[in-house]
Amino acid sequence: MKSGFLRLVLAALCAAAPLAAQEHAPAPQAPAADSAALHAATAGDEAGAQKTAGAESTAKKDIITPHITDGNALELPSLNPDHGFATHFALPTGWPKFHIGSFEVDTSPTKLTVMLWISAAILIFLMVSAARAHQRRAAQGLPPKGLAGAMEAMILYMRNEVILPNVGHHGEAFVPYLLSIFFFILTANLLGLVPYMGTATGNIAVTATLALVTFLVIEIAGMRALGKGYLGTIIYWPHDMPLYMRIPISLIISPVELMSKFIKPTALAIRLFANMTAGHIVVLALIGLVFTFQSYLIAPAPLAMAVAIMLLELMVAFLQAFIFTLLSSVFIGLVRESHH
Amino acid sequence: MRSSLIRAVVLLSATAAPALAAGGDAPARGLLDPAGGLMFWTVLVFGTTFFILSKFAFKPILSAVEGREQALRDAMDEAKADRELAAQLLAEQKQQLDAARTDAQKIIADGRATAEKMRNDLLEQTRTQQHDMLERAKRDIEAEKQGAIAELRREAVDLAIAGAGKVIEKNLDDAANRALVDKYLSSIGTK
Numbered sequence: 001m002k003s004g005f006l007r008l009v010l011a012a013l014c015a016a017a018p019l020a021a022q023e024h025a026p027a028p029q030a031p032a033a034d035s036a037a038l039h040a041a042t043a044g045d046e047a048g049a050q051k052t053a054g055a056e057s058t059a060k061k062d063i064i065t066p067h068i069t070d071g072n073a074l075e076l077p078s079l080n081p082d083h084g085f086a087t088h089f090a091l092p093t094g095w096p097k098f099h100i101g102s103f104e105v106d107t108s109p110t111k112l113t114v115m116l117w118i119s120a121a122i123l124i125f126l127m128v129s130a131a132r133a134h135q136r137r138a139a140q141g142l143p144p145k146g147l148a149g150a151m152e153a154m155i156l157y158m159r160n161e162v163i164l165p166n167v168g169h170h171g172e173a174f175v176p177y178l179l180s181i182f183f184f185i186l187t188a189n190l191l192g193l194v195p196y197m198g199t200a201t202g203n204i205a206v207t208a209t210l211a212l213v214t215f216l217v218i219e220i221a222g223m224r225a226l227g228k229g230y231l232g233t234i235i236y237w238p239h240d241m242p243l244y245m246r247i248p249i250s251l252i253i254s255p256v257e258l259m260s261k262f263i264k265p266t267a268l269a270i271r272l273f274a275n276m277t278a279g280h281i282v283v284l285a286l287i288g289l290v291f292t293f294q295s296y297l298i299a300p301a302p303l304a305m306a307v308a309i310m311l312l313e314l315m316v317a318f319l320q321a322f323i324f325t326l327l328s329s330v331f332i333g334l335v336r337e338s339h340h
Numbered sequence: 341m342r343s344s345l346i347r348a349v350v351l352l353s354a355t356a357a358p359a360l361a362a363g364g365d366a367p368a369r370g371l372l373d374p375a376g377g378l379m380f381w382t383v384l385v386f387g388t389t390f391f392i393l394s395k396f397a398f399k400p401i402l403s404a405v406e407g408r409e410q411a412l413r414d415a416m417d418e419a420k421a422d423r424e425l426a427a428q429l430l431a432e433q434k435q436q437l438d439a440a441r442t443d444a445q446k447i448i449a450d451g452r453a454t455a456e457k458m459r460n461d462l463l464e465q466t467r468t469q470q471h472d473m474l475e476r477a478k479r480d481i482e483a484e485k486q487g488a489i490a491e492l493r494r495e496a497v498d499l500a501i502a503g504a505g506k507v508i509e510k511n512l513d514d515a516a517n518r519a520l521v522d523k524y525l526s527s528i529g530t531k
Contacts, residue, residue: 176394
């Protein structure tokens with residue numbers, strides 16, 4: 001049983017195993033489980049724990065997978081212990097669908113969509129009220145205080161110490177985008193630590209989209225900064241070599257250059273996704289130990305560890321938002337500075 | 341086009357990608373299989389957030405910060421200018437003070453020189469006046485002396501005449517005798 005948890009954590013950290021199915025999920029369609037690792041990894045509730053370890057039991061309830069994946073219902077606080085102190089609020093389905101090629105886009109809201117809305121609303125409210133406070137205080141010729149001051153400190157740190165030095169000359173144009181990315185990711189990360197909420201940035205769709213947008217920003221920044229020279233960032237063409245050397249070198253290096261363009265945002269997406277997911281899995285696995293051992297006596301140790309991991313997660317929430325922004329700045333700076 | 345790019349991105353990342361295979365047609369979604377709806381919403385929500393934040397939050401905050409930095413820079417420049425002005429004024433005043441001191445010393449020296457000259461002049465004048473007075477006194481004394489001598493002589497003549505008249509009242513007329521005596525007396529006076 002314990003090794004099952006380890007395997008689950010390991011699998012999720014490697015980001016290689018399909019942790020797809022959720023058997024008792026609130027979602028209307030109950031997806032089928034398809035992997036042995038998943039069954040072994042399911043955390044036990046009362047029903048599951050009665051079975052012997054390692055059995056191919058479908059009665060075990062997976063508490064981790066629904067938590068780290070998207071769903072079609074919101075979890076809301078409830079005083080009913082029979083349903084785990086939670087009620088499920090089903091989200092509307094059947095919103096318009098459209099296809100981009102063979103890629104289906106269903107605009108029906110999911111749990112993480114709602115989380116995105118909430119985090120965006122919180123962020124916009126905080127930032128706009130901070131800006132209002134700034135204008136009010138600036139009219140009196142005073143520096144801001146309280147929340148506005150804290151926001152200003154973060155904004156100025158990111159702008160002066162992270163974004164501008166890395167993006168390079170005339171980097172001011174990229175400041176709003178990179179600041180938005182930072183605060184958007186940070187808010188979503190922190191919202192994921194709130195009970196009953198979900199981590200939008202712990203989903204590959206969200207991180208991949210953010211990375212894709214960043215990819216476009218990086219490449220457009222490169223095109224605007226280099227003009228025709230942008231082709232030089234795709235096709236490597238060393239001018240200081242004789243022609244008979246240039247061609248083979250170019251043939252070897254160009255694919256690498258091209259691949260690096262795609263690997264950079266991929267790394268951004270995977271890093272953020274894996275970091276946010278891994279922390280939650282570890283916390284849930286530690287809490288799951290209590291149920292696995294079927295003893296209240298064992299509870300303090302895993303809970304203490306879970307609290308420690310939650311504190312670590314708090315730091316990781318800031319760290320990952322910072323790293324995403326830092327690396328985006330570095331990539332934008334790299335492509336703008338590259339002259340082959 | 342975009343979806344294929346996303347798939348390429350995901351494919352590159354997941355080296356061992358059984359998740360993709362699992363997620364293909366089945367409704368179950370692997371951890372690494374991005375959901376289109378969520379991507380759509382991410383673009384929409386992030387785009388809106390970006391637009392609102394950059395327009396209504398970052399722009400006013402950064403402009404307020406820049407305004408404050410500008411005010412600070414202005415204040416520093418002003419202070420620097422003030423300090424330079426103060427130094428200049430101090431130098432000017434020092435120069436003026438030096439000039440005033442020199443003037444004062446010159447005035448004192450001049451006054452002293454004038455006083456010296458005046459004293460000398462006064463002394464000279466006094467001496468001249470004294471000399472003049474002395475001269476005048478001498479002259480007066482001389483004149484008085486001459487007058488007195490003449491008077492005395494006249495008195496003596498008159499006395500002599502009176503005496504002689506008493507002596508020789510009878511035979512000699514006054515005029516002839518007076519002439520004789522005068523002649524005699526003047527011969528004495530000239531001798």
